[in-house]
Amino acid sequence: MVDGQIIVVGWPLAGVLVLLTVVGALVVRLGRLDGWRPVVTAATRATVQLGTVSLLIAAVLASGWLTAGFVLLMYGIAAVTSAGRITRGGGRAAVRALPGPAMSIAAGVGPVLALLVGTGIVPARPVAIIPIAGILIGGAMTATSLAGRRARDELRARRGEYEAALALGLFNRDAALLITRPTANQALVPVLDQTRTVGLVTLPGAFVGVLLGGGDPIQAGVTQLVVLVSLLAIEAVAVLVTIEVVAHTP
Known part of the structure; x- marks a missing residue:
């Protein structure tokens, strides 16, 4: 834990998230499990949605x-x-x-x-x-x-x-x-x-x-x-x- 944060927010976090998304999409694509787009879309939507909720949650609560x-x-x-x-x-x-x-x-x-x-x-x-x-x-x-x-x-x-x-x-x-x-x-x-x-x-x-x-x-x-x-x-x-x-x- 750093300064009360469980996950440290910064460029390393962004890089790891992008890397994990790319790995997931590549595995799905190369393994012919399905198209790679749903993996990228899901990760992108999660980022946008959680970011929006994080900004709005104080007002909602x-x-x-x-x-x-x-x-x-x-x-x-x-x-x-x-x-x-x-x-x-x-x-x-x-x-x-x-x-x-x-x-x-x-x-x-x-x-x-x-x-x-x-x-x-x-x-x-x-x-x-x-x-x-x-x-x-x-x-x-x-x-x-x-x-x-x-x-x-x-x-x-x-x-x-x-x-x-x-x-x-x-x-x-x-x-x-x-x-x-x-x-x-x-x-x-x-x-x-x-x-x-x-x-x-x-x-x-x-x-x-x-x-x-x-x-x-x-x-x-x-x-x-x-x-x-x-x-x-x-x-x-x-x-x-x-x-x-x-x-x-x-």
Whole structure:
């Protein structure tokens, strides 16, 4: 730590970030994993977005209304991002698919966040609500994207089985769930692995954040436990709603 900074800001930091971005893009390109542009775009967007948020966060934290608006903004961006992932692009297809991810994320995050704030586990203060809400919305977004994309891929690859189920008299929803439900739990693998290995393999953001904020290790552990268990419930709901939405519009 230098002068209270965990990460030293300066030209070496900028150079390392550029180098890591280039390495990631080259590996993806040379390994034929995908195009290199998404890596560069993601890194650039993260830089711009975090820079903007860092400048605005003081004003947001000073107002309850701005905090609520910021949380809604995070939710909206998460829904749009997930819709684009599920449809493998943007444009009209993503717009048409938007209500599904929006419903899935809200169904998971809304009740859990209300429970945490309503019981006082998460203080009703902007400085507590914004990071917790961001973590929960991000987890729901990831689970929704993975579940929706896999469900659509399964229906596309196994269209014959889907149509055979319809021919046997199953309703559209039942036929679609017959195809998509067995693989839906794969969307929960990231949060399950993170929860199972927390403290042994990883020290996630909430834990580290409390420590860096001056909290004691017990408080950090409790905070991370609340976040992880909340994510398990949220992502399970998000996955369930997602495959139901896909099943109704296969």
